[in-house]
Amino acid sequence: MAHSARRDSPKLPDFSLLKRLAKDQLVYLLEQLPGKKDLFIEADLMSPLDRIANVSTLKQHEVDKLYKVEYKPIVSTSDQLCFLIRPRIKTVKWICDVANADKAAGRFRRYKIIFTPQKFYACESVLEEQGLFGDVTTDEWSFYLLPLDDDIISMELPEFFRDNFLAGDQRWVRTAGSTLHLLHSIYGPFSKIYGIGRCSKMVYESWREQVEEEETKARQAEIGNVFLIDRDVDFVTPLCSQVVYEGLVDDIFKIKCGCVGFGTDATSDKNVKVMLNSQDKVFNEIRNEHFSNVFGFLSQKARNLQTAYDKRRGMDIKQMKTFVSEELKGLKQEHRLLSLHISASETIMKKKTKQDFQEMLKTEHSLLEGFEIRECISFIEEHIIRLVSMIESLRLLCLLSITENGLLPKDYRSLKALFLQSYGVEHLLTFANLKQLGLLVEQQPGETLTAMESKVGKLVNDKTAGKLTDAFSSLAKKSNFRALSRKLNLVPKSDEEYNLRVPRDMAYIFSGAYIPLSCKLIEQVLERGGWTGLEEVTRLLNGHEFSVTGNNGADLRANNDAPRIVVVMFLGGCTFSEISALRFLGKEKGYKFIVVTTAITNSSRLLEALLENHMRPVNT
């Protein structure tokens, strides 16, 4: 609300087409399986499926009963079973158990697996091993992209992050390439592609090969620019506490597939599920706002609403009639939304005041600034001892490690010991994972020197590069955060007041304390039309940057918005705070950003993905 658009905003392409495409293909696949059938759906596919189809769509195509995949023996009496799943070995093994149990019981059924967004050879080889290849037939549903909002499209593949960055498995690279290809075919051709990160490079390559495999025709492009970015280029941003409304709601209530369940404590009576997107007029105005502005806005809205309702006093019958037919419905809608967000804000306030949130923010800000690190460490120590929250403790530890380029051996040892004592020794495995990813590491002896060098800049990187090639187990790299932060001015050092009502830069999403690295890179590259002048920065980020201009028949006639439309593809997830920052940037510079992400993430999702299965909190 406070932001003023500098230029007219370009119009966004219509992404509802993607939903229709996915739905039509699903219908086609179901039609390939005539007759009544029971459908088993993988738990994490249910919400995405809900966004594009509903029960009646499925029923029309002879789906009889619907079940969730639960890895238990089944109770279906149908002669045809259809499984709609992600390509995971575990799930295929379960289906084999089901089919083999039927075989043993002398029961004949037909089985069909629909993998989405694609199948993997490893899954088919399970069918082969279990003697079921052919008995169980397979198909693919190329449901690559789910539009969550006008400017957010998700691949809904949270496992991308762990598979790619922790395990080093490139199974999703082609998937991401195909995703880009899909966008390119419908909304392209793209004219410029930028990127940074190993995975981004591979995805770009995969996409390019897929484009080469077919002929292209000149078309009116709707999307001009693409920016690919790996999540591991910037781990700091997703590890910070979110304080912009949409991000806070995600941190506290967990937004799932664009939908949130405001728990019983938010709305007094019941658990309500609400879609959060630009259709919600109240939400749309506060989603990008710093939380401190939200109250004021909501109170103002409440007063306006009161006035609008009050108008009916003293109306005659005719006026009343017009009021009811023209305004009342809108007011009621607004009223409903308003009370929803007021309750949500109330819960957020209560939660955040309870857990010394302020001290937490202060610690984060100190870490970002590299200030009073000892105090930060003792805060983290007490946080662990008091058993406040395992994930929050891990988050602070990682933030400390990345911003400081690793912990001193003495600190590493004592904090790790405290953590294991508070949360269980099995977290040795968690620490191993975090180390592998470079999120929580111990400074190697002699590295105190490199910390100095990083200020000077150059030397350190040749060394890092050397280390990377010979380090066989680790994809980790040094963060060089401090040097990057100085180079890009990520931490505004001004002592003047930061007016959160009228933000001057993207730092507002973190109370004016930090400009998200990921978004800053995007801003810089777009401004320069490439990486020129950012050599120092890319070296600190361990390279893998690219910038290419296409010559693929883009139709640049007429007045076209395409050059101002930028797709930013986050490989490994992005946060709502980053989306807010990009929306702000777009308004400032006259761009429209479309965020394409493997999944919406936040600090707890990111860290929970790095725990071993048994230790993950159960929440489905």
Next chain:
Amino acid sequence: MMKTRTDEEDYWNSSKYKAFTFDDEDDELSRLQESKRAVNSIRGLVDDEDNDEDDMERVSWSGEPVGSISWSVKETAASNQRTDRDPTPFPRISTDVANVSRGHSGYSLSSLFKGKMKGGNFQSFTDSLTDSSVRLYAPELRKPKSEYKDLVSDWSPEETVHRMQQGKVVSLEKFRSLHDKLLLLDFSVSAHDGNVITAILIYLKRTLSKEVLFRELESRQTALRHFIHYLTETRDQKLLLDLLRSLGRTEDTVLLQYKEHLNISDANKRRDFLKSCVSLPFSADDLAHVQDHFTLLDRQIIMEATDGQNEREGKVEIFQKFPRKAPIHNMPLIPTLHYSCLYHYSEAQQETFSSPLSLRHTFKISEKQFFVTALAARVKLKAWSDVDALFRSRNWLGFTRKKAPLGFHRVVDVLHKNAAPTQVLQEYVALVDDADLRISLAHKHKCHDIVINTYRDLKDRQLLLGYREKVESGSAAQKKIDELLENPQIRWKN
């Protein structure tokens, strides 16, 4: 501590971040609540909102929109539990008609899809949509069987990988020489397609001895990672351990072995397994942790046997008064200490396995950890004398003074979380060094005396008047304020 807190205050009062504080709750929250009241008060007009569904989703009892897939799956599950009394899995789908027409594309779907969309060939579809006229789109039809007759034809390793990427049928059987196999692998790696890399690894696993395979993987890091991930997913623990050992990756090997304990649910078996882990070549630091893990579980088993029996027999009062929630097996150390401080606090001597002091001694628990944990447990039981004792310390003159190994604002927090009554809170809020922090805590926990006395000492009549509005009318606190305000001996500064 003192310094930290002051800095913190400065920090939040410094101009930079002033615009945003959560703890300013009174103002913001009351404003918010006011808005809420305002909004709720206009409900009169809106109460009939249940009747107009046209602009909102219908939500079932579980909160899922009726007709949504999640909702329907739950319905199926529920109806199955109802022992199939209700034959139809979809009891109420009221919005059928509306929903169909809303999301309908307008095409006849079966006529649209003559074939399967393959390999991301979206071109033709796009055209049909950018053109205003409706053009049908017929992607690549399934190829007739005959086209595959020369399956074993001479695809080179590169071509084979390329075809695999496109999801086409290939045969790997003809690649029999090690050279060919490795070419396949290397091409797949350079194509960055993990799916194909894994497929080829599965083939190599089947057709090469593990020694040869491991040897070749050692110099191919990307392929190696895929193989490790594949073995992890298929739970081929044995081969994975062989692989890691042959690569000399000791740390990964021992962690993988140690991880196995998570799959053992029986406590005794798990303990025995952990005992065997102690002889694994862990790093010195980690070994100490694993040793502790074993010792702790071993002790938990002993404690559980006694406590479980005492609980069942009803002989020990504490177990009746505060029934245990679950067995203590596999609890981390600090929660175990908390448990011990709840149920075994009186066993002060170190000899018993279950006493807090014994745990503290065995696991070298720091003073701060012990203090916080014991405090939380004793407050929870409202054992105030124990709580007092925790703070007691004598200086060299023999005076006693309350002391804590961490800031008193943290102490207050622990007390508050464990539902300590206001009088107790008040006592500790008073010990908070920093004046501003003290007063804000006093506000938060409604420690009226502290607030009132502070304002009196500040001789701040205005603040006192303001606070009078916040306390309950007719309460002791209000009387006290009134007395102070009427006291002619105080010289107010305002």
